[in-house]
Amino acid sequence: MNLILRPRLARLSRKCPRQFSTQAPESLETQDDWTNFQQTRSSLKTLMDSLTRYGSHQTSNWSMRNPLHKPAKDATLSALLASGAHFGHASSRMNPNFMPYAYGTRAGITLIDLDHTLPLLRRAAKLVRAITANDGQIVFIGTRPDLRPVVQKAAFRLGEQGFHVGERWLPGTLTNKWQMFGHDTVRSKRIIPDLVILLNPIQNMNAIQECALTNVPTIGIIDSNVDPRIVMYPIPANDESPRTAEIIAGVLSIAGREGIALRQAEEARMRLAVDTAWEDFPATEEAVSEFEKKEEQEDTKPLDGEESFDY
């Protein structure tokens, strides 16, 4: 019996040691078998973990942060370079309007000047922060399979004010909203967003066109073969790199989250001020009627800089 098992064991030893054991049972029948199976695995793991510190000594404690789940608040030049944000498309395809953002050519590729990218990214982040602080709606559009989780996460960070489009943008979402969403929804909800962020603008020209028609500001990642004027706030970077998109979407969504926090802090402060104010001035009937009279007078008074005409 052992002679038959030995050649099989030799093959198995190439697999992860966690996956085989010299006393591996043929099959797990009872609950106890499963418990034993789990226990052997967990004990092997603890053994391995305890023995690792006796191996080679690692001097650096650096570990790469997950750009999707834990993005950085500010993008650094080194992070953008590491993600390949400076790689543009072929120089033969360069859009002449992209010239201000191009660093040069190497190996037939246009390199994007990241010294322009960083301030433009910061400007876009400031815009996002201001919009969310004023209760604005922001839509993240990234219509590739690798961009789908990025836009989902970014929208999730903005809570109620964040939206995402991970698959094809349906033409007419904004310009044909009555047919798209129905009369009840359009009358009761805000349909036109206050900002649209495009991670791959060339594939979403329909969305850009609709935003232009409905006066929605846009931010977009602009590559070297794209005219930067199609969006209001271009961010020149590589649109094909998912890591670059993660960094940029991370920066913008964190700025948005800050805006929401600012607004909530402001609201809390105002609520507190109103509550404390009412303590000093209780709402008696006289005070309320006086207040209402004042309001009426202000409404009927002519505004500054206007002459009152009598016909």
Place this chain on the structure above:
Amino acid sequence: MLRSQVFAVLRRPLFYRFVSTTRSFIPPSQLNHVGESRPRRSGVQELDAALMQEIADEVEAEEEDLDEIDEKPKPHPESPSFYTGRASYYDNLIELQNAISSTRGTLKRLHLLPLPEFARKSLIPMPTVWKTPREMTVDFETTITISRYRKVIALLNELNEYLRIATTAGYEEIADKISGIVTIFESGKKDAILTRGIRKPIELDRCGRSYTSGRRKTSTARVWMIPVKESPQEEDVDVEEVFGLPQSQSKAPAVNVSVSTILINNFPIVEYFPQPVDRERLVRPLKIAGVLGKYNIFTLVRGGGTTGQSGAIAHGIAKGIFAHEPETGTVLRKAKLLRRDPRMVERKKTGLAKARKAYTWVKR
């Protein structure tokens, strides 16, 4: 009436809405005002009836607008997938993906993932039947095309695998949570579909008889089988002793052979099937199962000819043997005796003499 409305418009400054100091600026997208903002006209235009009517309409709209300008802006859409146009589909997809990733993390921490081959073979089989694309269209409120259906099914199958692992390993809370999600997508006809094709076990009646039916070509046979009762052994008559003959040296050991009867339409087998081919075909299941003299068989057969009837009875006998002794199942199945032979007489086609036979080809 129109005149007064026109003068009301002319009395106001052009950019009334944005000069007000009492009201804060609210962008047009957040207002309840639904009509498109009209472009301001430049230059002098003659006041004709059409233009006056337009101005009157605008005044009405603006008046309504001004009344509502102090109200709160409209609420946000609830779903973050609102702008995809298929909110509930994408939301459900995201929910499934989140459930899968969280369950995967939990099972990895419990050392149940990745599962080696021998453990995977020991998992409890949990076959499920998912809802049809039509049923899912109703649930998701969007047309479920085949590609979208495949994506959903892939996620559901993965979730089902995790359910199997959790149930087999005995983690009930995890299993309950997963099954709560999975049952939403399971078809209502799941039990009916899973039990399809499973034959009802044939029960023996109070006398120990099995009643089965068999078919072949256009014949049907009803077969009753009962085990032969071993009557008490009669003393073998020693022939040599009776006739006073000298005793033979070696006596062959007595062999007990049970004898069974086969009756077809109340005729004995030899009378009903004079040809040995048909008799062989009939008796074959008994030979293969090794129960040749064990059962008494009574059959009623109708329809068809000799081959059909003998085949039908053989089918019924095989089923009857399986009812009495389920261990013979593998042997009978290997010999394809439990299978209803689907071969039927092929129909004659137009332009041919018979089903396949063509008329003689003529050159001219």
